[in-house]
Structure formats: C-alpha cells, structure tokens
Amino acid sequence: MKIENIQVLRGPNIWSVSRKKLIQMRLNLQELEHRPTNTIEGFYERLKELLPSLYDHRCSPGVKGGFFQRVQKGTWMGHVIEHIALEIQTLAGMDTGFGRTRETKTPGTYNVVFNYLEEKVGVFAAEAAVRIAEALIKGDDYPLEADIQQMREIRENTRLGPSTGSIVEEAIARDIPWIRLNNQSLVQLGYGKNQVRIRATMTEKTSSIAVDLAGNKDETKRILQEQAIPVAKGITITSTAQVKEAIRKVGFPLVFKPLDGNHGRGATINVKTEEEAVAAFEHAAKISRRVIVEKFITGYDFRVLVIDNKMVAAALRVPAHVKGDGEHNVQQLIDIENTDPRRGYGHENVLTHITIDRDTMDLLSKKGYGLETVPPADETVFLKSTANLSTGGTSIDVTDQVHPQNVFICERISRVIGLDICGIDIMAENLTEPLTETGGVILEVNAAPGFRMHIAPSEGLPRNVAGHVLDMLYPPGKSARIPIIATTGTNGKTTTTRLIAHIIKNNGYRVGFTTSDGIYVQNTMMLEGDTTGPASTEFILKDPTVEFAVLETARGGILRSGLGFGRCDIGVITNIQPDHLGISDIHTLDDLARVKSVIIKSVKKDGWGVLNADNEHCVRIGKQADCNIAYFSRNENNPVIKTHCQKGGIACVCENGFITIKKGDWKIRVQRTSQIPLTFGGTVNFMIENVMAATLAAYLWGIKTEDIRTPLQSFIPSVVQTPGRMNIFEFRDFKFMVDFAHNPDGYNGIKEFLKTVDSPYKIGLIAGTGDRRDEDIRELGRISAQMFDHVLLRQEHHLRGRTRENILGLMVEGLKEVKPDISYELLEDETDAIAYAINLARPGTFITTLSDAVDNAIEIIQNHQDRERAPSAK
Secondary structure (H helix, E strand, O other), rough: OOOEEEEEOOOOOOOOOOOOEEEEEEEHHHOOOOOOOOOOHHHHHHHHHHOOHHHHOOOOOOOHHHHHHHHHOOOOHHHHHHHHHHHHHHHHOOOOOOOOEEEEOOOOOOEEEEEOOOOHHHHHHHHHHHHHHHHHOOOOOOOOOHHHHHHHHHHHHOOOOHHHHHHHHHHOOOOOOOEOOOOOOOOEOOHHHOOEEEEEOOOOOOHHHHHHHOOOHHHHHHHHHHOOOOOOOEEEEEEEEHHHHHHHOOOOEEEEEEEOOOOOOEEEEEEHHHHHHHHHHHHHHOOOOOEEEOOOOOOEEEEEEOOOOEEEEEEEEEEOOEEOOOOOOHHHHHHHHOOOOEEEEOOOEEEEEEOOOHHHHHHHHHHOOOOOOOOOOOOOOEEEOOOOOOOOEEEEEEEHOOOOOHHHHHHHHHHHOOOOOEEEEEEEEEEEEEHHOOOOOOEEEEEOOOOOHHHOOOOOOOOOHHHHHHHHHOOOOOOOOOEEEEEOOOHHHHHHHHHHHHHOOOOOOEEEEOOOOOEEEEOOOEEOOOOHHHHHHHHHHHOOOOOOOEOOOOOOHHHOOOOOOOOEEEEEOOOOOOOOOOOOOOOOHHHHHHHHHHHHHOEEEEEEEEEEOOOOOHHHHHHHHEEEEEEOOOOOOOOOHHHHOOOOOEEEEEEEEEEEEEEEOEEEEEEEEHHOOOOOOOOOOHHHHHHHHHHHHHHHHOOOHHHHHHHHHOOOOOOOOOOOOOEEEOOOOEEEEEEEOOEEEHHHHHHHOOOOOOOOEEEEEEOOOOOOOHHHHHHHHHHHHHHOOOOEEOOOOOOOOOOOHHHHHHHHHHHHHHHOOOOOEEEOOOHHHHHHHHHHOOOEEEEEEEOOOOOHHHHHHHHHHHHHHHHHOO
16 A cells, blocks of 8 residues: 555545544555455454454444444455544544545545544554554554554644643634644634734733743742732742751741742752752752742642632642552552543543652652552552642642632732732642631742643532633623635636725725735735635734735645635635646546535535526535525526525626626616726626626625725726736737636636737737646637637746646647647747747737736736837936
8 A cells, every 4th residue: 555645634625614624645555456355364353353442433334343344344445544543543542533535536546534633643643544454464463552652642742731722622612713823832712803812821911020920939929928918938049058048047847949930840848857958959940040948838739710800710739649558569559540541641631640750759758668668558648749730630629618718819819910810829728718717828829820620620520711711802792703705716716806805995994815826914915926725814814903804715725725714704606617627636527616615615604605606516506505695697587596586585697787786676786897997898708707706795795885886996907906817018009918817718718808809910828737637738729729810839837747848739739620720839938928929019919928927927018018118208
C-alpha cells in the first residue's frame, strides 16, 4: 500500500458539514486491491487479537461485531484502515467514530476519511493505521502500545489545556465561533469586531497591572495586608545568608516558595531545621531569584474562584497521597493508585498519574520513609507538598459550604488586586466559618487560575465555571459573530464578491473581503494573490476592525481544507460550468456541484442561498437545501422562477430592461441594466447575472432597493474595481481588453460581448492551462476561432505537468476544427505578444487578451498607453 496524500480538513467539507475535523487520506492499495480481507490467511484472527475493542464497531450490519463480520466476509483494506485509525485514537483517550472510505475514479485508489480531535494525532493515526494493517497482513508483531502512548504525548503537547478547553467547549455550546491563534493557549472567541481574546484563563479584559501584582507574591501580600485581609506572616530573601534572619523573624515551621512561581513549583513546606531551610531556599531559587519565607500554617488548602468579582466555585485541595494497608510499600501503593481509571496521562482524565520527584523523596525522608517502606494500615502518606492537580492532587467541591463573610472577603480581594478571573489560595481549618474566627489566611492570589479542580472535582458537584467567563465576555445582547456572505461558482464569483462588498460598504459597514486577486479591508488591499481559501477567510475573521465579511470561496480551498468558517448568513453560487475537471477526483459537473454545494449547506437555517435558476446544477442544489432559497435569472419566465414565486418565493430577474426583485406576484424594480456600468450598457449577459446575484444577496440581507441602486451606478468596470474583468484600455486608433476568462464558459461570455463590438479586425491573445482536460483545451481554440480574425497563442506559464508544445498543439487543433484556414501565430513571451499585437493594430482594431496573469498584462498595456500619450504631453 502507498499513502499518496494526507489532507487535514478543518471546516465544513464535501464529506460532512457538521463534522468539521476530518482526515482525508488518499490510499493506493496496489496489489491489495485484488486481495479482500477474507483471502488473507489469518488476517481476521490477528486483527481481533491485536484490537479486540473493534468489536464495538457496528459498521453497516448495525450491531456490535458488525465490523468483524465484514472482515470475515471480505472487505477492502481501505475500509479496515479507516476503522483502525478511529479505534487507536479512541484507545489513546480521543473518542472518535465517524468514517468513510470511497474508491476514486482511479482503480485501487481510495479516499479514507475519519474524524480526529487533535490534528497531529489524526495524521499520526492515518500513518499508523497503514503500518498496523501491513503488519497484520504479514503476520508480524506490532508495538501497538507504543503508538498509543505516542498519540497521548502528541495530544498533550498540542491540545488546549483543560481550563482553556473548557472555555472553548462552553463557547461551542453557545454557538460562539473560535479560532486558535497559536500552538499554545491563545484563542480568539467570536469574529471580526465582535472578537474577544483569551489566553488560558486570562482575557483581554484582564488588567496587566493586576497580573503583575498577583505574580509578585510579596507585593500581593503587602496590598492585602493594608486592606485588613488576613495573610501569612513572612519575608522575602535572595540569598542563603539571609536564611538565618528569616528563621529568626518568622520562626519554625516554615514554607519556602519562589516569588514568581506557579503550580507549586519550587515550594517546600513544614521546614523545621536550618539545614532543611537552606536546601528549601536553594530549591526555590532555581525558579526565582527572590524567595518568600512564610510561617507554615496548619489546616487545609482551599482554592476559591472569583469571576467578574463574583465567587463561583470553591474546592478543598488535597496533595497527592496514598493510604497504607500494612502489606504494600510506598512504590507499590503509588502503582496501585495510578491504576484508578480516573487517573491518566497529563490532562486526559479527571486526575493525573502520581509521579516521584524531589518533593516526594523529601516528604518521605522527613517521615523516615523510603519507596520501599510499608506504611501501617490506614496511614495517609503525602507525596507532594502542594495540592496541584497536575502533580496528582485531588479536589473536593465545597462551593455550597463557604460562609458569606468568606465570600465577601474573596470577592473583595478580586477587586483589590483588580483581576477579572481570580484564584485565591486559602489555608484554614474550614471555610464554613469566617477566616477571622478560625485564623485562616490568604496564601496567594493567582492570575490565570486553573479550572480543572472545579469542572471535574474528585468529589462533589462539577461547576461550569467556564460559563461564568462567557457570561462576562458576552453578556446578553452582545453578538460574537459578524455577517458573512460567501460566494462561489465557476465564473463571475470575483466580480460578484466585489460588487456585494461595494454595496455593503456604501451602506455604512466596514467590509473585509477576499478575492482571487487579494484580501481587502474596506478599500485597502492587505495581501495580494489568489486569496480564496480558508486561510484568507481567517485573515478577515481575525481582523478586529471588520464589521461584515464578503468571502469569495473557490473549489480548491474547500477540497484542501474545508471552509474557513462554520456557517454563513448568505451563500451565493453564480453558476456551475465545466472547469478544473479531472483534478482532485472531481471529474463531472455533478462532482463539481457537490463541492460548490458545501457553501449552501453551510448557510444557517434562517439564512439564504442565492442560486442561478438558469443553471440546472444550481437548481438541483436548491431543491436539497435546508435554508431559505432565492433564485436569479435573465428570464422572468424561467419555469423555476415562476414556480418559486407562485409559492411566495423571492427572486431577481431581468425584465423590460430592469434588474427587478420579485416577491411572489410583486415586482420591485431596482435599476435599468443600461444604467449599470458593469453590464456595459446591458450588452454583457454574464455581467447582468453577476449584478442580479449581488443585488439579490444585498436585498436579502436587508438593504433597501434605493440603497442598492446608487452603488450599482458607482461600481465601474475598471482596473481599480474589477481588475482583470473586462478592463478596456483605449488607445488613439484601437482598443485593448484584458479579461481573466480561462475556461470555455468564460470564453463564451467574451464571445457574446465581442458580437456587440463594432470592429473591422479582432485580435485575440490566448493561452491554456496544463491541468485541464485535452477536450477543455481544444474547446478554448474552437471558441477563439469563432470570435477572432487573428489569434496569437503563447504559453509560458501554467504548464502544470504538460509541455508548452502539447498545450499549444491542442489549442491549434481546436482553432482548425472550426476554421481550417484561420490566421494564427505562435509566440514565446506574453510581454512580446502584447507589444506584437499592438504593432498589428490598424484603425478600429479590438484586441483581447485572455490571461491568467492579469496583473502583468495590465501593467504592460498601461506602459504602452503611457508611451503613446507621452509625445502629446510635451
């Protein structure tokens, strides 16, 4: 078997709109295409022995053991690999269950698709599943546990931590979109101007001064003490020479902890001798140059969580420990404790495995114990000096037991320090009585406190503390989203996107939009290039100045990664015509329609799909849609339009020379086509279609027809507003047009326009694209022969696996099929070709270049214009 490609899909895609996180592996079975599982001796038995938990996979029989039934009866290896990839992720603590395996048009090559929770784990699972299957086929042993452990480690290195993850999960539950901004814990909630950023449990509302104060334990203690809040007695030292002074001022027993530490790192408790004190200082000094020495307060360790100045949770924290049974030694007791199913690697479970470190050995040593010591029955042996869950500690929820005065103290502390999310560590006998009566003290105030002990306590009620964070960031009435209009189609999508953005901008919104020539925010190009994929979409959605997103969405990005957004308000499909067929397993117009339909499937339930009623594939998509549908057509008598409007539907048509909105039997005329510059006086049909699509989308969003009319009149076909879309340059004696048309449908649109052009001599500069089918390249030649008197062919770019000679040869074949005696020339360079065409021009000549390299062609032509005008300017 050979893995030909692995793609990570991160948004709505051709396999599923709701399951956004999928791995798509293109797998060539090679000789195994002729060897289903029932022909491989011993394969079923070995698979069942290695992965017995596959019994739970129901597969098509729909019952437990269904997958094994399929393997026994005979199934293809791609199907087996799909199930292995899902199961090994589940065994590594990431429960997955969706998969599809489909043969491509290439015999023996399959797309194996399955979902993942962590991207890098998903890729690893794809590769590991193939290795496992190959070992099972050969009868070789396979180190499955090593793979599972490696997946756990990858997950821990890449996943969001439990606190950040809980906030993201709550956001998802509230339908708030999110974007991970780095490989750590920096996350954006919401889109555009409505975004809010968090990092772990700090938000963009968190005061940097408050974070600095909380990070400086000495300063925190001073401020709290000034506000009559009980704190532990202590001093800060910076050298071993000061240890004696600390002992004298504070008195045993002591606690040593680094001034800037967290998670209990570098802390030592219950220090009772000078020798222990020196060692404790040196341990803390590895974390921070300044070390706090405090009086060791007896009692219990509590954590109180305050969000938005309101106490929301409290937990009793117990350091990692084991309980003696009089039979097992400490090491054995730890091993037994780690078998608790609630404990896991890193943050995968409620509790973390207990590990042995310096802190553990110090605590045992103080008791005169070692790892081989057998503690008496029922004796509790503490293994860590701090109660952090990340070191194996446990937590007990005590939220409902906190005395009102203690609630007041904690909420006051959050205001005194200034933290919007505040973790307060308290040492006290209990929280049911006021601290002032029990002698309890505040040990620390923490910025970015962990949520794990509250969302998944070892005992007691879990608390949805993340919900309080979202309540603070998105109070009632505040939206997390911005409007999104997504446009796709074979031709016209860039012009339609630009026109929609122009209308929206002229109605008071700050618009971010993506096109095949660049990313724009309002009127400024931010990035140049073909920016129609999910990365460009995210660029717009990350911009905090953007109020409205208009996104051109091409097939390539959908196939490579899925959409860059979860859902849109309005989806537009301009048309579905032959282009890019034979690429990425898209061979027919039905295949292409399936890709484009992802946009309509991603429209929210009460949103709108805008579809071309003159295109059968668009109509078919409309019949299957789950959102509202509106159609546009150049023919108001189109049967689809008539039926749709008879049912009370909304449409946009071209009637009696007007762009008109139809609502049931009502007509609302927007503007004469002849007065819309983009239609070239109403002569260019495909531009009329683009105008109707944009007008309908804007109307459905809620913009009044009178507020659509003016932008339609001010949107001028030009290098500035429609670069590469029918840009006409006027010379003294001739005209030169540049257009991006690069497929048969685009060429036909230009052909219809040229019929309206009064010119005695029409010259065409054309080029092909190497990744199109032979027939598509020939067709460009055929159409060119119908619209030009003389053809110049050049091919210096976009070979994509072909030779220049092959592409030009196919285009010449097409030319000669239609006009055997057609006048044509083969040229080497586009720059020279443009200059050559200009030299051929006679009075009244109309030159057209149909080019993928639009920017280059425009610049060359403008340079020629400048040279022509230069003499008259002197």
